[in-house]
Structures are given as structure tokens and as C-alpha cells.
Amino acid sequence: MITQCNVNEDTGEQRLRVTHELEADIAATDTVRLEVSFVPLYKWDNVDDSDFAAGLGEDAGRCDLSINSTDNQFWDVTLTDVYYKCNGAAAAASGNDPLA
Numbered sequence: 001m002i003t004q005c006n007v008n009e010d011t012g013e014q015r016l017r018v019t020h021e022l023e024a025d026i027a028a029t030d031t032v033r034l035e036v037s038f039v040p041l042y043k044w045d046n047v048d049d050s051d052f053a054a055g056l057g058e059d060a061g062r063c064d065l066s067i068n069s070t071d072n073q074f075w076d077v078t079l080t081d082v083y084y085k086c087n088g089a090a091a092a093a094s095g096n097d098p099l100a
Contacts, residue, residue: 028072032065037084058084 002019020034037060060082068074 028067030066033062034065035060035062035082037082060084 002021004017004019006015006017007013018036022032022034024032026032037058039058062080062082064078064080065075068076
């Protein structure tokens with residue numbers, strides 16, 4: 001995984017770019033799932049924080065890729081916003097089942 005942060009020098013706006021590289025034998029019927037989970041730095045070494053213990057464990061983004069059924073030169077992409085509770089149970093912010 002490669003990460004890169006870009007800063008617009010005029011506005012100060014920051015963008016984080018995360019790149020995954022996968023080398024694998026992928027069949028036409030396969031779905032490839034990539035996920036990046038993260039916590040804010042201030043939560044990383046403060047695991048005794050009460051709102052951390054009762055609330056958000058990790059925020060995440062998930063990308064599912066599958067071959068387009070009408071034109072197999074292209075991929076169909078499904079993006080899902082996901083978060084994990086501190087008890088390890090997954091919960092999807094978008095209402096989708098993140099474990100499906």
C-alpha cells in the first residue's frame with residue numbers, strides 16, 4: 001500500500017491518496033475487495049478514552065471490484081463507507097452489511 005498526501009499551496013486543502021497494488025490470478029467471476037481502516041492519531045495511543053471504548057473503533061473505506069458484465073474490458077466498482085465498533089462488531093455507516 002502506498003500513501004501520498006497532496007497539499008494545495010494556495011488554499012491549504014489536503015488530500016490523502018491511498019494506492020493498493022495487487023498481484024494475483026483473478027478469474028472473470030471473482031470480486032476483489034480492498035479495505036483501508038484507520039483511527040485518528042489522538043485516539044491511537046489513548047485506548048482508555050471513554051468515548052473510544054464505547055464508540056468508534058476504526059473508520060474504514062471498502063472497495064469491491066468485479067468485471068463489468070456487459071464489457072469485460074472494464075471493472076464495476078462498489079464503494080462502501082464502513083466503521084467498526086470497539087467490541088469488534090462491524091457496522092456499516094451506509095446501511096449496507098459490511099461483511100456481505
